[in-house]
Structures are given as C-alpha cells and as structure tokens.
Amino acid sequence: MKATSPTVVLDTTLHDLYRVDNESGHQPTLVCVPSHVYQRGPLTKFIYHAELKPSQPAATATYEAAVMLRLRATPQRRLFAAGRMPVVILTSSERESGTAHDVASKDAASIQRSTSLLPRDQRPDVTFWPGPEDVPLKPGSEIAVSRPTDCLSHLPHLIDPEVHYEILSKRGLARSGLPTPPSTVVDTLLRPGGDDGEMRDPAKTSAEAARMLRAVDTYKLPFVVKLPQSAGKGTFVVTSDTERARLTEMLRPQLQQMLEQVTEANHRLHPCSLVLQDYIAGKVVALSLFVTRKGRPIFVGCCKQKFNGDGRWAGGSISYPEQAELRQLYAGSMEKAALFLHQKEYYGPAGIDVITNAAGEQYIIDLNVRITGTFILGLVAGHFTKRGLDRAMVEVAYFSCSRTAFEEAFAHGIQDGRIIITAWAYDESVSLSFGAFIIGGSTAGEIKWQLMQVQNHAVLRLDTFVKC
Numbered sequence: 186m187k188a189t190s191p192t193v194v195l196d197t198t199l200h201d202l203y204r205v206d207n208e209s210g211h212q213p214t215l216v217c218v219p220s221h222v223y224q225r226g227p228l229t230k231f232i233y234h235a236e237l238k239p240s241q242p243a244a245t246a247t248y249e250a251a252v253m254l255r256l257r258a259t260p261q262r263r264l265f266a267a268g269r270m271p272v273v274i275l276t277s278s279e280r281e282s283g284t285a286h287d288v289a290s291k292d293a294a295s296i297q298r299s300t301s302l303l304p305r306d307q308r309p310d311v312t313f314w315p316g317p318e319d320v321p322l323k324p325g326s327e328i329a330v331s332r333p334t335d336c337l338s339h340l341p342h343l344i345d346p347e348v349h350y351e352i353l354s355k356r357g358l359a360r361s362g363l364p365t366p367p368s369t370v371v372d373t374l375l376r377p378g379g380d381d382g383e384m385r386d387p388a389k390t391s392a393e394a395a396r397m398l399r400a401v402d403t404y405k406l407p408f409v410v411k412l413p414q415s416a417g418k419g420t421f422v423v424t425s426d427t428e429r430a431r432l433t434e435m436l437r438p439q440l441q442q443m444l445e446q447v448t449e450a451n452h453r454l455h456p457c458s459l460v461l462q463d464y465i466a467g468k469v470v471a472l473s474l475f476v477t478r479k480g481r482p483i484f485v486g487c488c489k490q491k492f493n494g495d496g497r498w499a500g501g502s503i504s505y506p507e508q509a510e511l512r513q514l515y516a517g518s519m520e521k522a523a524l525f526l527h528q529k530e531y532y533g534p535a536g537i538d539v540i541t542n543a544a545g546e547q548y549i550i551d552l553n554v555r556i557t558g559t560f561i562l563g564l565v566a567g568h569f570t571k572r573g574l575d576r577a578m579v580e581v582a583y584f585s586c587s588r589t590a591f592e593e594a595f596a597h598g599i600q601d602g603r604i605i606i607t608a609w610a611y612d613e614s615v616s617l618s619f620g621a622f623i624i625g626g627s628t629a630g631e632i633k634w635q636l637m638q639v640q641n642h643a644v645l646r647l648d649t650f651v652k653c
Contacts, residue, residue, distance in 0.1 A: 228335075365548055572601070581622075588609045
C-alpha cells in the first residue's frame with residue numbers, strides 16, 4: 186500500500202525566525218558539514234570529542250555503513266525546520282569524488298521526498314557542493330553553522346567561529362556566569378611549541394593526563410564529568426568509587442589523545458579540559474528557543490529528552506497542552522541564557538537543558554547553541570493538535586528495509602499525519618537504513634504503542650555500538 190502524507194505546515198521556520206528583529210532583512214545561508222567531511226591535522230583549530238567507549242567493534246562493512254548513514258541523515262534532520270532558507274550541504278573533503286557524488290544524489294532524492302511534505306513556501310533551497318572551496322553564497326550573505334569547522338573558516342560567518350566554539354563548550358558554560366551547578370574546570374598546563382613541544386612528548390602528556398585525573402579521584406560523590414566539546418556525548422555521572430575508578434581508566438587514554446591534539450592554533454580555545462560538576466537530582470527539561478538579533482528569546486518548545494543505555498541522544502517528547510505553563514515556568518532561565526548569548530553577539534536557534542532541584546531552584550546544565558534534535562517538535566504543534574493529537578515524539582533508528590518498505594508498513598499512520606519522516610538514508614549494499622521521524626498521538630500510551638510497532642521493524646542492536 187502506497188503511503189500519501191498530508192501537507193505538514195510548520196507553525197514557523199528558521200527562515201521566519203531569522204527575520205524577527207532583523208531590520209536588514211538579510212538571510213543567512215545554512216551550511217551543513219557532515220562529520221566525515223571534517224579535516225583534521227596539525228593546524229586544526231576546532232577540535233571535537235567523541236564519547237568514550239570501553240571497546241571498539243570490528244570495522245565490518247555493516248558497522249561502517251551504519252556510521253555513514255547516521256552522518257548523512259544529520260543535515261537532513263536540521264533542514265526540515267529551515268523553511269525558505271538557502272542551504273548548502275558539503276558532500277566531500279575532496280574536490281572530485283565519484284562516491285561522494287553518488288551519495289549526494291541519493292541524499293538529494295531523500296531530502297526532496299521529505300521536504301515535499303511541506304508547503305512550497307516552507308521548503309529550503311538546497312545545494313549540494315563537493316567541497317568547502319567556492320561555496321555558493323548570495324552577495325552579502327553570511328553562513329550559519331551548527332558548529333564551526335576549519336574547512337569553512339575562509340567564509341563570512343554570522344557568528345564569530347571562535348566565539349561560537351566557546352559558547353558550545355562545557356567549559357564555556359561553566360565559566361559563563363549563568364546559574365549552573367557548582368563546577369571545577371581542569372585545564373592542561375602544557376603548552377604546544379612546534380615539533381619539539383610538550384604535546385609531542387608521550388611521557389609529558391601521560392604525566393599531564395594523570396595530573397588532570399587527580400581531580401576526578403578526589404571530587405566529592407556524586408558528581409558529573411564532562412569533556413569540553415562533546416554535544417550529546419562525553420558526559421558521565423559518577424555515583425560510587427567503583428564508577429570513579431572505571432571512568433578514570435576510560436579517561437586516561439582519551440585525555441592523552443586530547444592533549445596531543447592541542448596545537449599553537451587552538452590552545453587558547455581550551456580544547457583539552459575537564460569539567461567536574463556537583464550532581465543535582467531533579468527534573469530535567471530541554472528548552473528550544475530562538476535568540477533574535479536584538480537578544481529577544483522566542484520560545485519554541487519544552488521537551489523531555491530520551492537517551493539510550495550508552496547516554497547517546499535517542500529522541501525526545503513534548504506535551505502541547507503543557508507548553509504555555511512550561512513557557513512561564515522557565516521564562517527566567519530562558520531570559521538569562523538569551524542575555525548571555527546576546528552579549529556574545531550570537532543570534533539563532535539554541536537549546537538549554539534545565540534541572541530543577543527539590544527546593545525549586547533552576548540550574549542550566551547544558552547549552553546547545555545550534556539546531557537541537559527536539560527543536561522540530563515545537564514547530565509541528567499545529568499539525569498535530571488540529572488532528573486531536575496533543576503529544577508528539579521525535580525518534581531515530583536503524584532499519585533493515587528501504588524507506589518505501591517502511592512507508593508501506595506504516596501507511597495508515599503516515600496518511601493520518603501521525604507519522605512524519607524528516608530524514609532517511611539508505612545503503613542497499615548492506616540493506617540498512619537510518620531514519621528520523623516524528624510520531625503524534627492523543628496520549629503517551631498511544632504514542633508508546635505506535636513506537637513499539639516501529640521498533641519491531643528496527644535493528645535495535647545497532648544503536649548500542651554505533652559511535653559517530
């Protein structure tokens with residue numbers, strides 16, 4: 186049975202939000218750089234950290250395909266909220282690549298399939314580009330990115346890349362002056378210096394990693410350890426001495442590797458630090474907002490995040506009838522975050538994770554200055570509520586079937602507007618897909634039932650070891 190979806194009209198889009206309080210009317214170009222395109226070398230400035238894992242699975246064809254599928258789907262997920270913005274997706278770090286061209290063609294077809302659900306005046310203008318050189322920009326246009334990368338440094342940015350890097354970091358949040366849990370920042374004392382610098386001496390980097398880890402060995406339980414640049418990853422809750430010892434052993438080789446990545450080009454950006462933070466028990470919510478050019482916060486939604494057993498982000502949920510109350514409840518935290526970002530001359534989408542302790546005090550425990558995974562849930566409120574669906578969930582998963590087969594299996598939900606596919610990547614050589622979708626329902630139980638049906642088609646074991 187062929188699935189035909191109703192038009193998905195977004196309440197607003199990034200295009201619309203960038204126009205608020207923007208007297209110039211200039212619209213940035215959203216540039217997406219999948220992680221496999223990043224170039225890393227001795228002069229790399231912007232370093233990002235993958236989460237730690239006790240063991241690395243064998244690099245089988247299925248594993249490598251799974252990693253690539255997840256990376257390919259990430260730009261698709263972001264641009265579903267873009268609206269009429271111009272979007273450029275880089276496909277390769279090489280100027281000529283037949284494989285990259287084939288992948289881009291498949292992704293272009295998938296993007297067209299997803300964005301065709303939107304009305305014409307809410308569809309992004311997407312260009313696939315083979316490399317960072319000569320990226321097509323309209324005269325006077327600046328680029329907006331989820332995180333700064335070296336390969337784009339030559340382009341005009343909406344936000345200074347070094348400032349953006351700082352406010353994306355866990356270290357930056359700890360030093361921001363925002364209401365965060367009490368924190369200790371442990372920076373490296375080593376300094377780079379050419380081929381003979383301290384970062385090139387394994388004995389010194391090993392000793393330095395041991396010195397930095399002494400703070401982990403002595404911090405009062407329970408506490409949280411964060412790597413500085415690890416969006417959705419690299420955060421560890423320590424509740425016992427056994428967990429402390431296990432984490433120290435995991436961190437030791439990672440820290441030494443991080444130290445080796447510190448160069449004269451990036452040491453002032455503090456890419457190698459540890460943030461240790463008091464653990465606070467309480468309710469956590471994820472706020473999505475847009476900070477206008479004048480610093481005004483526009484509330485988008487308040488969601489509950491979902492993480493898998495390894496701490497990887499796996500989706501989120503929203504209750505639309507509760508949004509007005511939640512907006513008022515967290516207005517103070519939202520205003521403080523927006524003021525801080527405005528002072529840094531940032532404007533654009535952002536997400537803040539807020540925890541409320543038993544005394545009712547709110548603390549900002551994460552600041553994601555980019556399009557977050559749950560941002561889209563606030564934009565599809567009207568689509569669902571006019572159908573009597575007061576709740577929604579965004580989910581990502583691997584499947585051993587194509588998008589067409591998935592749509593046939595869930596044709597009724599798609600036709601009713603209960604299931605929206607926002608991104609899909611497929612590799613026929615291993616019969617594997619990675620999909621992102623939104624499920625709407627009238628109750629939490631109804632969504633859970635629908636999610637269980639979807640998960641019956643998913644390759645659940647993959648998400649437990651695919652790291653990217």
